[in-house]
Amino acid sequence: MDRKSFIKTMAMLPLATCNMKLQDLSKWAENAPNTARMPALFVGHGSPMNALEDNPYTRAMKQLGQTFQKDGRKPAAILVVSAHWLTEGSYVSISPKPETIHDFGGFPKALFDMQYPAPGAPETAKQTASLSNLIQETDSWGLDHGAWTILVHLFPEANIPVFQMSIDYYKPMQYHLDLAKQLRNLREKGVLIIGSGNIVHNLRMSMGRFSTGDASPYDWAIEFDQWVGGKIAAGNYNALAQYEAAGNAGKLSVPTPDHYIPMLYTLGLSEEKEPVTQVYESVEFGGISMRTFQVG
DSSP, rough: HHHHHHHHHHOOOOOHHHHHHHHHHHHHHHOOOOOOOOOEEEOOOGGGGTTOOOOOHHHHHHHHHHHHHHTOOOSSSSEEEEEEEEEESSSEEEEOOOOOOOOOOOSOHHHHHHHOOOOOOHHHHHHTTOOOTTTTEEOOOOOOOHHHHHHHHHHHOOOOOEEEEETTSOOHHHHHHHHHHHTTTGGGGGGEEEEESSSOHHHHHHHHHHHOOOOOOHHHHHHHHHHHHHHHTTTTTGGGOOOOGTHHHHHHHHSGGGGGGHHHHHHOOTTTTOOOOEEOOOOOOBBOOOEEEEEE
8 A cells, every 4th residue: 555545544534433442542541540650761772782782881771671670660561662663554563472573684693592582462552552543453573673682681581561563664753753642641551662763873884883893973973963862851852853954964864764763752752841861872883873861
């Protein structure tokens, strides 16, 4: 289905379908207990090798995960919006036992041997789909490396149910901010939502530095990462949907928006004037930003 056909189909959904979604949401909102509002995270996931490595970034992720235990806020479920699940249309995975997907090549066998055997969250995923007529259910996805390579540090016991939501790659940036707003109620139900990508992600221009072990950043990568950080600090999230406004630094930092979009979901989940805490800040190997932050 092409983009125009898809939009037309969605516009022609019968009113009964919309009412069914609203009835499902009302029933869930009535019956599911409210909890202390869960934060929302954006995690710069970087190389899959971070799953195996002990470095300042992975130590920061472990420490971040430990704060949930210390604060007594263990999530009831985790929803990950990963840069590595791109679809036409928005989907949630209802798989009860999501497989660990090794969606990469050229890495050591130890990385391919890694598993993250967390259970799925099919009921919570279905409840998520009930929040918006734009979200559909599927059982065709597991946990890609945008999810499990960070979860092995955040929640190494793999005992919290996890599911993913895809990114509709055919939609404009504002769509993702707006869709995230429809998911805010999940935070009141104990669901930790994580956007997983990289604010600056130019692999082509970073490969040379990866190959030589040169971790120094390009000036344009620092410029754009700081531009984004400034917009976040100012609470000007809508401006981040127009990353081209950052000029050449924006174009070089976001050659394709797949790794940028997950950040918009995290920010779209925030309530008005909700604090944002920067957890980790670094631009590495030329053009990869590992900036990680917490909303709430």
